Amino acid sequence: MAQVMMKDLNKKYDEVHAVKDVNLHIRDKEFVVLVGPSGCGKSTTLRMVAGLEEITSGEITIGDRIVNDLPPKDRDIAMVFQNYALYPHMTVYDNMAFGLKMRKFPKPEIQKRVQDAAEILGIQELLKRKPRQLSGGQRQRVAVGRAIVRHPQVFLFDEPLSNLDAKLRVQMRVELKRLHDRLETTAVYVTHDQVEAMTLGDRVVVMKDGWIQQVGEPLDLYSRPANKFVAGFIGSPAMNFIDVSLSDAGGLWAEGQGLRVKVAPAHATRLSAYKGQKVTLGLRPEDLRVASGGDPAEYTIDAVVDVVEPLGSEILLDLRAGQTTLVARVEPAVRAKVHETIKFALVPDRARFFDTKTELAI
Amino acid sequence: MSARRLRHGALLLLAAVYSLFPIYFITVQSLKTPHEDVFGSPLWLADPDFENYTALFEGAEARVRGFVIIPRVPFLAWLANSALVLVGSLALTLGAAVPAAYALGRLRPPGWRACRRVLFASYAVPQTILFIPLYQVIVRLGLDDSHAALVLIYSMMALPFCVWILSAYYRHLPREIEESALVEGATPVRAFLRVVLPMSRNVLVAAALFTLGTVGNDFMLASIFLLDPEKQTVAAGLGVMDVSLEELVAVAGVNLAAIPVVAVCALFARTYVRGLTAAMLEGA
Amino acid sequence: MAPAGALVLGILAYPVAWEIWASLTDFSSRAEGGPVFVGLANYGRLLGDTWFWKALATTLGYLAVTTTAKLVLGVGMALLLARPSRLRALVFLAVFLPWAYPGGITVIAWYWMLNPPLITSYSVFMGNVKHAVDGVLGAGAWAFLSVMLFNVWRGGSFTAVFLLAGLNAIPTELFEYARLESRSAWQRFRAVTLPLLAPYMALAVFLSFTTAFADLGNVWMLTGGRIIFPVVGTYAYWLAVKSGQLAEAATWTLALVPLLALGLVVLFRWFDPHEETPA
Numbered sequence: 001m002a003q004v005m006m007k008d009l010n011k012k013y014d015e016v017h018a019v020k021d022v023n024l025h026i027r028d029k030e031f032v033v034l035v036g037p038s039g040c041g042k043s044t045t046l047r048m049v050a051g052l053e054e055i056t057s058g059e060i061t062i063g064d065r066i067v068n069d070l071p072p073k074d075r076d077i078a079m080v081f082q083n084y085a086l087y088p089h090m091t092v093y094d095n096m097a098f099g100l101k102m103r104k105f106p107k108p109e110i111q112k113r114v115q116d117a118a119e120i121l122g123i124q125e126l127l128k129r130k131p132r133q134l135s136g137g138q139r140q141r142v143a144v145g146r147a148i149v150r151h152p153q154v155f156l157f158d159e160p161l162s163n164l165d166a167k168l169r170v171q172m173r174v175e176l177k178r179l180h181d182r183l184e185t186t187a188v189y190v191t192h193d194q195v196e197a198m199t200l201g202d203r204v205v206v207m208k209d210g211w212i213q214q215v216g217e218p219l220d221l222y223s224r225p226a227n228k229f230v231a232g233f234i235g236s237p238a239m240n241f242i243d244v245s246l247s248d249a250g251g252l253w254a255e256g257q258g259l260r261v262k263v264a265p266a267h268a269t270r271l272s273a274y275k276g277q278k279v280t281l282g283l284r285p286e287d288l289r290v291a292s293g294g295d296p297a298e299y300t301i302d303a304v305v306d307v308v309e310p311l312g313s314e315i316l317l318d319l320r321a322g323q324t325t326l327v328a329r330v331e332p333a334v335r336a337k338v339h340e341t342i343k344f345a346l347v348p349d350r351a352r353f354f355d356t357k358t359e360l361a362i
Numbered sequence: 363m364s365a366r367r368l369r370h371g372a373l374l375l376l377a378a379v380y381s382l383f384p385i386y387f388i389t390v391q392s393l394k395t396p397h398e399d400v401f402g403s404p405l406w407l408a409d410p411d412f413e414n415y416t417a418l419f420e421g422a423e424a425r426v427r428g429f430v431i432i433p434r435v436p437f438l439a440w441l442a443n444s445a446l447v448l449v450g451s452l453a454l455t456l457g458a459a460v461p462a463a464y465a466l467g468r469l470r471p472p473g474w475r476a477c478r479r480v481l482f483a484s485y486a487v488p489q490t491i492l493f494i495p496l497y498q499v500i501v502r503l504g505l506d507d508s509h510a511a512l513v514l515i516y517s518m519m520a521l522p523f524c525v526w527i528l529s530a531y532y533r534h535l536p537r538e539i540e541e542s543a544l545v546e547g548a549t550p551v552r553a554f555l556r557v558v559l560p561m562s563r564n565v566l567v568a569a570a571l572f573t574l575g576t577v578g579n580d581f582m583l584a585s586i587f588l589l590d591p592e593k594q595t596v597a598a599g600l601g602v603m604d605v606s607l608e609e610l611v612a613v614a615g616v617n618l619a620a621i622p623v624v625a626v627c628a629l630f631a632r633t634y635v636r637g638l639t640a641a642m643l644e645g646a
Numbered sequence: 647m648a649p650a651g652a653l654v655l656g657i658l659a660y661p662v663a664w665e666i667w668a669s670l671t672d673f674s675s676r677a678e679g680g681p682v683f684v685g686l687a688n689y690g691r692l693l694g695d696t697w698f699w700k701a702l703a704t705t706l707g708y709l710a711v712t713t714t715a716k717l718v719l720g721v722g723m724a725l726l727l728a729r730p731s732r733l734r735a736l737v738f739l740a741v742f743l744p745w746a747y748p749g750g751i752t753v754i755a756w757y758w759m760l761n762p763p764l765i766t767s768y769s770v771f772m773g774n775v776k777h778a779v780d781g782v783l784g785a786g787a788w789a790f791l792s793v794m795l796f797n798v799w800r801g802g803s804f805t806a807v808f809l810l811a812g813l814n815a816i817p818t819e820l821f822e823y824a825r826l827e828s829r830s831a832w833q834r835f836r837a838v839t840l841p842l843l844a845p846y847m848a849l850a851v852f853l854s855f856t857t858a859f860a861d862l863g864n865v866w867m868l869t870g871g872r873i874i875f876p877v878v879g880t881y882a883y884w885l886a887v888k889s890g891q892l893a894e895a896a897t898w899t900l901a902l903v904p905l906l907a908l909g910l911v912v913l914f915r916w917f918d919p920h921e922e923t924p925a
């Protein structure tokens with residue numbers, strides 16, 4: 001069991017600066033997910049922790065050892081790869097026993113550990129097969145089992161679920177979470193899928209262009225995104241952004257792109273410094289609902305329905321409002337027709353504002 | 363880490379020197395004057411002399427040097443012959459290998475694996491040892507002293523490998539690739555020519571270079587089947603020169619003939635590896 | 647399929663059949679009258695011939711030594727080239743060169759360099775080497791060894807490039823996982839690299855056999871039979887060309903085929919395995 005610390009971590013390739021000044025403290029037993037679009041540096045960061053990439057500058061500590069100069073095999077970590085990295089010439093048993101054999105564990109010990117792991121993952125019947133004979137989900141389990149048998153201080157996962165189909169992915173996601181609760185091993189998990197990040201992570205690290213954008217618990221990221229990027233990345237469908245300018249006309253009003261709404265009093269003090277300037281207004285699709293008579297007019301938007309996406313448990317509406325487009329997520333009971341004009345009410349307190357230039361949350 | 367990198371660099375250099383030294387060595391010898399050949403150092407040149415090279419082109423007629431009659435060296439004719447045989451072999455090999463590989467790898471008729479194995483098993487027969495009956499075949503076909511004989515034999519030698527890698531590649535090519543072309547209205551033949559063939563470019567290059575290597579590696583068959591000096595390939599022509607004790611001229615000829623081959627190989631070396639890799643993905 | 651099959655098998659069929667037929671007769675270009683069918687007599691004689699066993703041993707030794715050397719060099723150079731480095735592109739070309747250099751004629755140059763027929767600056771040195779080697783291994787050993795060196799030099803290059811392609815075809819995670827889990831590079835090499843490369847190595851080995859024969863043939867032809875070391879292949883030429891004993895020559899030639907075929911069957915298991923069906 002161990003904590004992982006990254007201090008001023010940098011990775012430069014010849015022309016690319018892949019990881020920039022990453023500082024991160026992963027606590028003992030914590031499940032931390034690194035998430036971001038491809039090329040954001042999340043995998044490179046993980047691979048530096050594993051020792052598969054050289055560290056350009058900075059420091060990585062696992063437990064209480066600085067591991068910069070330790071080869072991967074001495075870092076007491078286990079890694080699960082996207083393509084599982086199972087050896088085609090070995091049986092499942094031999095694949096799972098590989099790390100232990102290499103470390104010259106006594107045979108009975110290896111046998112016991114492999115059996116235990118196989119039992120946890122429900123793959124006892126597969127031990128004699130070759131990876132070629134397994135389905136995607138089974139291979140995935142073997143790859144995880146291979147990590148478990150080592151009883152490492154830290155698990156590293158590099159997009160382990162992205163080769164599975166949607167249904168299996170959801171199932172494995174739950175299993176991984178259960179597994180972590182049971183084993184209580186520190187885990188660092190890399191994915192590009194924000195749903196995976198939100199469901200699995202005790203804390204989530206959002207990265208972009210090599211920089212950490214925000215670190216926080218999933219719901220914090222959702223409700224208090226640090227900047228426009230995080231706001232747009234977390235949550236599906238993504239947050240709507242509207243460029244507006246702030247003016248004072250009996251309270252603070254946001255106006256732009258053919259829309260005009262009032263700023264909730266809760267935000268007004270913070271925003272008063274931006275009076276007369278341009279900011280970006282962020283509205284989550286779930287914070288737009290069909291207005292009823294009782295809704296105050298200053299918090300409503302008129303929009304024309306473009307596309308209706310009925311998902312069953314909810315309906316997504318693609319809307320045209322002023323000169324911009326919005327997405328709203330509404331109750332399944334709403335009967336909206338294409339080209340119909342509907343009045344939407346927003347939840348004033350949940351509106352987000354971002355500095356248009358720096359994109360930071362205000 | 364840097365010590366390891368240094369060691370890696372040193373080993374790389376060693377591999378390069380090991381690979382290049384023999385070529386360097388023969389080149390040095392071929393550039394020597396007779397005097398330096400005897401009294402100089404074998405490892406470097408004091409006074410490079412291209413006489414051995416120019417001799418290749420002057421020697422269109424027999425001439426006399428000292429007490430030795432130097433035979434005709436129609437080097438340019440040899441080069442042309444080699445090129446002809448090479449082009450013929452390439453055309454025949456690829457022309458036969460591609461449809462065969464496609465049939466085996468894609469259409470997978472029953473027993474395709476056995477077919478491929480039998481084809482490959484022809485390597486178990488040391489062709490070079492079979493030249494007496496082979497010669498009878500060639501005479502029977504009326505191809506003696508003809509370049510066509512070599513084209514046939516070289517193609518036969520290169521084919522199994524080419525079929526092997528091409529069929530391995532076609533076997534793992536997603537079917538959707540042709541299917542989308544078929545849906546777009548192409549005929550199967552067109553789909554193959556316009557879509558599959560261009561996609562297998564790298565593998566084709568690998569097959570072609572292997573054929574080139576096979577053709578380039580032969581001396582014996584060429585010298586058996588081509589008797590007329592004017593019709594000989596570079597290998598066969600230069601090979602007989604040892605009798606005239608002109609081995610340095612022969613070496614010069616080797617180098618000259620190697621230049622275009624090496625240039626082509628250098629140009630396609632990366633593609634060659636990529637092609638082989640493409641064929642090897644998901645198992646040979 | 648048909649044209650390729652016809653080309654390979656068609657051209658080979660007659661010679662093979664002829665060799666088989668000849669080996670069952672007393673066919674000789676010197677004998678009066680036509681060949682007479684003698685059944686397996688030639689084979690019987692062959693098996694009783696100590697010279698044959700010696701030649702067979704030499705041949706197998708030649709194949710074993712050159713193939714092993716090519717594999718060792720090939721694997722080594724392929725691994726060197728697989729690792730990223732600034733020198734890599736250039737060294738790759740250098741390693742590629744011995745194979746690209748047209749072997750049929752380079753072997754000529756090579757042979758005369760190692761066995762200089764005329765007085766040159768290093769012929770004394772080479773002469774000493776030749777005497778030393780021949781002294782230990784018997785007359786003709788140096789000439790033979792020089793062919794082996796050539797075969798290894800050129801074949802090693804082919805094997806290296808071939809295996810490099812093989813390494814590239816193996817997913818990198820397999821090697822990365824090994825780096826995480828194994829204690830030493832040697833362990834990694836034995837447990838992971840070698841088994842993963844094995845199918846490609848098997849293929850390379852078989853191709854190596856064919857060039858090994860071709861190189862011997864080239865030099866034998868080139869030197870007018872000056873390879874006097876008894877090797878099954880060259881001795882067969884000798885019998886056929888120099889003394890016209892075509893029946894014996896055929897017998898000698900064919901004696902190798904079962905061995906090579908056996909090798910092929912073993913190697914097929916490696917490089918053309920029947921895929922197990924997924925569960």
